[in-house]
Every structure is written in structure tokens, then in C-alpha cells.
Amino acid sequence: MTRMIHKLAGLIFDMDGVLVDSNPFHLDKWMALLNEHGIEFDPAQLPEQILGQRNDTALRFFFGDKLSAEERRRLIEELEEKFRRAFRSHARPLPGLEPLVVEGHRAGIPMAVASSAMAKNVEFVVEALGFRRYFKALVNGDEVSKPKPDPEIYLKAARLLGAKPQSSVAFRHEMRRNRVKFPRFRASLANPGRSRGRKFHGTEPAPP
Template sequence: MNIKAIIFDMDGVIIDSEPAWQAAELAVFNQLGLHLQPTDVEQTIGLRIDQVVDYWQQRKPWQPYNNQQTAQDITAKVVAYISEQGQALTGIEQALKWSKENGLKIGLATSSPRYIIDAVLEKLQLNNTFNAITSAEHLPYGKPHPEVYLNCASALNVNPQHCIAIEDSFNGLVAARAANMQTIAIPEARFAHESTWSIAHHQLKDANTISSTLTAYYHLG
């Protein structure tokens, strides 16, 4: 198959921010009296933050309920973490460089709001890296709905069939598959053994082997 573009998820792929999201969610939700555990917030990895808030409101309702304010309280903590100690994940800088050198268009498709995207790009000095950036922030549905990936492919002017998506979450992987893209899953090590990753076309330990995987299995450009 001919691959013309590579589309990266952001949280958990470009930057190691998933622990920050989980810590922020635990802090805010438990202040509201939900008494969540770390394993609880792992259930919503990859969902848009307003969907996460709604998820817990449906299961452990609290009052007064203000989805927007709760989401803002969580994302403010995440932005602070990114600005202070955010780091690129292993191999991602090399993968981005390799993609550009091999003539692939580079996209970013994320559930995160724009101000978190900007914080990540600024912190990692990636402001001029991506040919297209799409967020599910204002879409009717976030991941696992495929729209954010379809929008990114459209912005890149590449047929989704000629895109490969890099994901760390099952919700994101479902979105990319539904968009009819090729997929690479790079799950967190403690989840890597789970059978759910079998829907990915390839599963890698980290981004260091993205280039060799694409070279071995696909025609580029």
C-alpha cells in the first residue's frame, strides 16, 4: 500500500502527558466527591475531556454539575504540567524527522483543545513541524468517532487510505480504523499485553521503530 501521510495522536504519542491527565482528573473529580482510583480514570484514555466529565457524571452524578468548568479545571492542571515538565516520548523526534525526510506529509489529530496543543508545540519546539493540525474540541463527537482523523486527511489533501495513524489509546485506534487508515499502536507498556491492540495493523514498543516498520511494509510517497 502506498503511504503519503503519517498522522500522529498527541497525548501519549508526541508527549508523555497521559499521567498528567490522569492525575488532574483524579484531583478534580475527587474534590467533587467521586472517590475515583487510578484504574478508574484509565477507562477514559483517548476521550475528549468533556466526554470524560460526562462519562463520570452519568456513573457518579454530582451537583452542581458544570461540564465546562470541570473540564477547564482539569485542563488547567494539564497545561501547567506540560509547561513545567513536558517531554517528548521516546523516538518521536526521530520519527518526525524521518517522516519529513522521506516526503511524507505530517498531521496531528487530537482530542485535546487548541490551547493544550499550543502548549505542547511550544514546549517541544514543534511549531513548524505539522502540515495539518486538527482537534476534536468543537466536533459533535470526539474519538472513537473518526471525524478528527478524516478532517486531518482532508486538510493534508490525502486520501485516508493512504494515511497511517499513530495511536496509544484504544479509543483513538478505533477512530483511525473507522477512518479507513492504516494504524500503528504504541500502547503504554503496562497495557501492551492486552488483546484489544490486535485491531491495529502494527503494534510497536515505541516510536524508534516507526521508520523501519513503514519501510518494511509500505511503499512511501
């Protein structure tokens, strides 16, 4: 990546599991919510069911149609406020991330965050890392119509950067359900689903 970075038109990063190891905190907040409401769940399956999903999608999965729109909104606000309080003192970049972001910034490569999280959380994490000055665009899950693993959010980020996808690299958090190719990007680098202590790895070069 270091050798090719100066040739890139854009760098686009997922947030949870890519910028930061926040997923354990998301799992904790969901387990607390489900236990509070007496909803049975399999802890081993929970990461696949909630990580990378929009909150309203996950709420419908577990609660069905029992919640009104206002109840869903209130629960989402409570969930994310709990997350921000718990994660604030733990916000630090994953290994290998900061040198890459700094190098991209010095090389003049526009960079973006593309996350399914709500806008308030994206701003919170980027600000907590002290990385806001590095990113030209922050795209959240409410700004796209198709959820991940569809690449719409990454393509929107590329448009905001003014970068062609085929000349850009997307860094994404990968779960079993979203192991898909990103053929329109020069490369897609996938972080492992369990990201603690691991560096970016794995590439899917775009076809020539």
C-alpha cells in the first residue's frame, strides 16, 4: 500500500472495525437492550445480526413490528448515547491505521469515512481520534438507500471525493454475510470480523 498510495485517487474507510475496535461496545449495548426486553438471542450469532447493520434494521429483526416509529427512534438514541459514553475513553485507531491516514494526507489524497452508523456517531468517533482534518467527507447510513454489503455507500463517498472508484481503495469491515467483491474499486481491503489487535489485510484487486 505504501508504494502505491501516491497513485490513488481516493481512500475510503469503514468506521467500526476499521478505524476503531468499537464492535465489542456495540455488542455490549445490544446484549443489554435485548436482555432488558426479555428477547432471546444467540451471543455467537449476534455479531452477524447487528454489526454493520443500521439500527432500525436490527430493531426490526429482533422486535418485528412491535415498535412504533417513535419507539424505534427513542431506543436508537438511547443505544447510541450508551455507546458514546462507554467508548469515549477507549477511542484509539486500530494498529497500522494512523500511519496510513497521515501518509495519505501528506500525499494529498482525498479520504472519506463510509459507515452505516448514524451521523452523530461518525462525527463522534472521527473527532475522538483527532482525525477530522484528514477526511474530506463523512458518509453515514442515513444517506444511502441500500445497506451494506451493497457498495452504494462507498460509491457515494467516492463521488463526494471527486475520485473514480477504479482509482480508489475501500477499506471495509467484513462479516461472513458481506464477503462480496467490489469490482468497481481498484482494490477492496477487508479487515477481519474480529479486528482486535490485527492490521489491515487481504486485497481484492479490480479487474484490469
